[in-house]
Amino acid sequence: MIIQEGEAKIRAYEGKISKKLPVFYNPLMKLNRDISILLLKSIENTGMQVADPLAGSGIRAIRFLKELPKDKIFSLELNDLNAKDLKQNLEDNSVDRYVISNMDANEFLLQSKGFDYIDIDPFGSPNPFLQSAVSRISRGGILAVTATDTSALAGSSQTACLRKYWARPMRNEMMHEIGIRILIRKVQLIGMDNEKALTPIFSYFKDHYYRIFFRCEKGRKKADEIGKMHRYFLYNKETLDMEVSEFNRKEGFEYAGPLWCGNLWNHGLAEKMYEIADKADKKLIDMLSFIKDESMIDSVGFYDLNRLAKIRKTKIPRIDGIVSKGKIERTHFLGWGVKSKEKPF
Numbered sequence: 001m002i003i004q005e006g007e008a009k010i011r012a013y014e015g016k017i018s019k020k021l022p023v024f025y026n027p028l029m030k031l032n033r034d035i036s037i038l039l040l041k042s043i044e045n046t047g048m049q050v051a052d053p054l055a056g057s058g059i060r061a062i063r064f065l066k067e068l069p070k071d072k073i074f075s076l077e078l079n080d081l082n083a084k085d086l087k088q089n090l091e092d093n094s095v096d097r098y099v100i101s102n103m104d105a106n107e108f109l110l111q112s113k114g115f116d117y118i119d120i121d122p123f124g125s126p127n128p129f130l131q132s133a134v135s136r137i138s139r140g141g142i143l144a145v146t147a148t149d150t151s152a153l154a155g156s157s158q159t160a161c162l163r164k165y166w167a168r169p170m171r172n173e174m175m176h177e178i179g180i181r182i183l184i185r186k187v188q189l190i191g192m193d194n195e196k197a198l199t200p201i202f203s204y205f206k207d208h209y210y211r212i213f214f215r216c217e218k219g220r221k222k223a224d225e226i227g228k229m230h231r232y233f234l235y236n237k238e239t240l241d242m243e244v245s246e247f248n249r250k251e252g253f254e255y256a257g258p259l260w261c262g263n264l265w266n267h268g269l270a271e272k273m274y275e276i277a278d279k280a281d282k283k284l285i286d287m288l289s290f291i292k293d294e295s296m297i298d299s300v301g302f303y304d305l306n307r308l309a310k311i312r313k314t315k316i317p318r319i320d321g322i323v324s325k326g327k328i329e330r331t332h333f334l335g336w337g338v339k340s341k342e343k344p345f
C-alpha cells in the first residue's frame, strides 16, 4: 500500500503497528516528524549534515529533503539494519543529497566524522545508541532523542528506572514531567563524559513517548554547568508543596531524581515553531500552543487543580479563569494541571 505523509509517499504494510512489520511505519508518529521539521525550519543552522541512523521506511528523511528549505541540508545519511524498502522509497520520491547504509546504528555513527543533526528514533529505549550519537554530534548541532519505553521513567518500576536511567522516578500526576527530566539528565551525563553540554531546547510528552531536542556546545566548563542543574525534586502530596534540592530527604516529602531542573524549552523557539505551523493541523497546533505558553515558566513540576481544590475544600476552578500570562500557564503534561512558581489559589 502507498501512503502519503506530508510531501512524502512511501510503501507501507497493512497490519498492527509493531516491530514485526516488514518495514516499520507508524502513522501516529507523524506529529513527531512534523515537530522535527518545524524545529529544523525554526533554527538558524544551514548546510547541515544530517543522520537518520534508525530510518525505518525513510519517511522522516524523505520529508526532511522535500519539506525543508534547500539550504538547510547539505547531506543526509540514512541507515537501518533493515533497509528493505529504503532505496525504493527514496527513489520514488525523486530526492537527492542522500546516502543509504545498512548496518548497526552504532557502527554507522562511530565510523562517521560526525553530524550537525542526529535523530535517534528507536523501538523503546534510546539507551543503546546514546553513547555513539553523543560522541558524533557537532558543536552547535542538534541531537533529537525519542523514547517510547516511558513506563520505567514514569515510575512503574523504581529499580528498572535506577538501572536504566540512574535516577528515582515518581509515580503520580507529575510522573511524565519527572520522567522526561530523568531521561534528559541521563543524556546530559553521557554528554558531560564527552565534554559536551547538551541543553534541551524543545521537549514534550505525547501518548506513549518522550521527545527531546538538545543543542550541543563543547567544552569542560560548559559541561560542568549542565551538571550543576541536576537536583532532586521533593513533593509533599498532602500540601502540594514542591521544591528542587541538593538533598533527597525532607520530612513529609517524597523525592525523585537526580533530574534536570533547568528549562525544558527555549521559549523563543517554541513561539517561532507555533507561528510557522500549519494552523489547520489541530493536533500539532494544540501541542505547540500549550508549549509556547508553558515554556514561559521555568520551574519543575506543576499543580493538579483537582488535588489543589480538594486541599482548599473548594470547587475546581475553571482553568481558563486562573491562567495568567507568563505566571500561571496550562501544561501539556496534564489536562487539568498548571505551571506556576507558587500555588495558583
Ligand SMILES: C[S@@+](CC[C@H](N)C(=O)[O-])C[C@H]1O[C@@H](n2cnc3c(N)ncnc32)[C@H](O)[C@@H]1O
Residues within 6 Å of the ligand: 024, 025, 026, 029, 033, 053, 054, 055, 056, 057, 058, 059, 060, 079, 080, 081, 082, 103, 104, 105, 106, 121, 122, 123
Ligand atoms: C521506530 S523505528 C524508526 C522509525 C523511523 N525513524 C520513522 O520516523 O518512521 C526503529 C528502526 O530501527 C531499526 N533498528 C533497530 N535496531 C537497530 C540497530 N541496532 N541498528 C540499525 N537499525 C536498527 C529497525 O529496523 C526500525 O526500522
